[in-house]
């Protein structure tokens with residue numbers, strides 16, 4: 886074998902990489918608008934809440950992680 890040097894393509898032009906949010910920063914669910922019902926179980930809520938409880942918020946976050 887001779888010189889087998891792989892030329893890995895580096896940043897070609899303007900490649901914008903998605904920057905992961907730091908730990909404890911805004912999560913996916915916190916970017917959601919309140920829609921008057923729970924985003925996870927659709928239970929009716931007041932106009933400022935996105936989830937009926939922490940369980941739903943956590944579950945929603947978990948699903949958001951997997952369906953990214």
Ligand SMILES: [Zn+2]
Nearest residue numbers: 923926937941
């Ligand atoms: Zn809920």
